[in-house]
Amino acid sequence: MALWGGRFSEGPSAALAALSRSVEFDWRLAPYDIEVNLTHLDSLLATGVITAGNGEVIRAGLKALQVEISNGTFTYNEEDEDVHSAIERGLISKIGTIGSSIRAGRSRNDLVVTDFKLYLIDHILSVANEVVKLIAQINLKSQELSKTIAPGFTHLQHAQPILFGHELAKHSQSLLRDVDRIADWLERNSKSPFGAGALAGSALQPTPEKSAEVLGFLGVLENSIDAVSDRDFVAEALFIFAMIGVHLSRIGEEFTLWSSTEFNWVRVSDAYSTGSSIMPQKKNPDVAELARGKSGRLVGNLVSLLTTLKGLPFAYNRDLQEDKEPLFDSVETLLTILPALTGMVATAEFNEMEISKGASAGHSLATEIADYLAKKGVPFATGHEVAGACVKYAESNKKELSELTAAELNSIDQNLGADLIPLLNPSGAIASRTSIMGTSEESLLDQIAHASQRANEAQAWISNAQNSFSGMMRL
Ligand code: ARG
Secondary structure (H helix, E strand, O other): OOOOOOOOOOOOOHHHHHHHOOHHHHHHHHHHHHHHHHHHHHHHHHOOOOOHHHHHHHHHHHHHHHHHHHHOOOOOOOOOOOHHHHHHHHHHHHHOHHHHHHHOOOOHHHHHHHHHHHHHHHHHHHHHHHHHHHHHHHHHHHHHOOOOEEEEEEOOEEEEEEEHHHHHHHHHHHHHHHHHHHHHHHHHHOEEOOOOOOOOOOOOOOOHHHHHHHHOOOEEOOOHHHHHHOOHHHHHHHHHHHHHHHHHHHHHHHHHHHOOOOOOOEEOOHHHOEOOOOOOOOOEOHHHHHHHHOHHHHHHHHHHHHHHHOOOOOOOOHHHHHHHHHHHHHHHHHHHHHHHHHHHHHHOEEOHHHHHHOOOHHHOOHHHHHHHHHHOOOOHHHHHHHHHHHHHHHHHOOOOHHHOOHHHHHHHOOOOOHHHHHHOOHHHHHHOOOOOOOOOHHHHHHHHHHHHHHHHHHHHHHHHHHHHOOOOOOO
16 A cells, blocks of 8 residues: 555556565564554644544554554555555554544654664664673683683784683673673664654654653654654664674684684584585584674675765655665574574583693793793893794704703703793793783683673663563564
8 A cells, every 4th residue: 555646647657666665674663663653643642633532443453453463464465565554554444544544743754763763672682682692601611611721822823822711701702892882872872763754843743752752762862854864873783783793703713613623622512513415424513604604794784774874865865765674684694693603602512632732832932931031120122032042942952842941941041040940831821811801710710700790780781671662562
């Protein structure tokens, strides 16, 4: 059903209808559209545009549609242009043309952005929830592996020994920042655009603050033209989703590498692996690879929306219909990949022996020698030179630094005493890094405890926010 046509002498061409039609994807907004319409009905009753009697009929019609939408008995048809026209058609078919009274005093321009914002608030909180679940699993694994010594890498080359739990726990930090970004997004974007009408505000909706409150918003936007054209909240959400995607891709990359035969650091459980159609022996870490691969579309969706928004003049333009598919895609991609990745992490078995094996290889203790000399007051450049000489000596004698004797060290430089020996092993090097962010076990355990506390706090505010925006039913 079209919501316009009075001034047209012929109907839309099939080509225009096909181009214009958004109902296949914007049907996801149906539950929110009903909520906004119910709220709008209250405004029209308050201003006397709709009589109490008609109001009851319309309310009953909307409520009946709400149930039918949620159980799938009412849906769009071939002729519906978008979710708003489908719902108005449904209402009119239930209660007659009086159903169209609900259209007074609002425009699809403020309706669509309000529906969309409510959808996004609801779903960004679901994403936050899934991110918190992943953080909880990472924290658990970090704790389990908080004694496992591992080689730490820079440039994918052995750098310095670390605890493997420290390596894992870094992912909780980046994901906690993503959750913080969502909290910050919610605070800035909980303003209602409803009541902006087509662009100028609505004479029949004098108190949009009231609708905003009923819908769970924390206030209203201050400029009606901005309200119908602002999609910053979508772009910001797409950035957050892209950032989460980038973080997941880095986790994916590490698990893919660690599960290779060459590394053999982790065994991904069967439930989160796939086989090959031709090579019977294969077990592939597809969850990790898809986490890595899907970040591409998450980044693409952000770029797509920013490109759509660039240079748009004045208030609503039909280009803005293009805001929806990228967002739906990012939300649905994350809500699919996050539970899979969480399951993969939770069930992964780490091969601690193999992980620890290379911790002192690659002369990764050279920094300990330079640090030891620095503590003795030797200028760092000199210490660095001496440490380099030790590496050279060890290499030409086919030894690791940890295998050098006190006499050998002393012959390289007289400042190198026997007290260096206990530091020249991975445990000593790790234990010496006791600062708040360091890799010593005690620092790591504090770090994990703090990350867990932050995750619990996040869980609490997410539930709170979900409750204040409740009333929305999901399709
Ligand atoms: N389907 C449209 C969208 O998603 C709804 C708003 C249409 N407004 C209009 N003036 N044609 O943006």
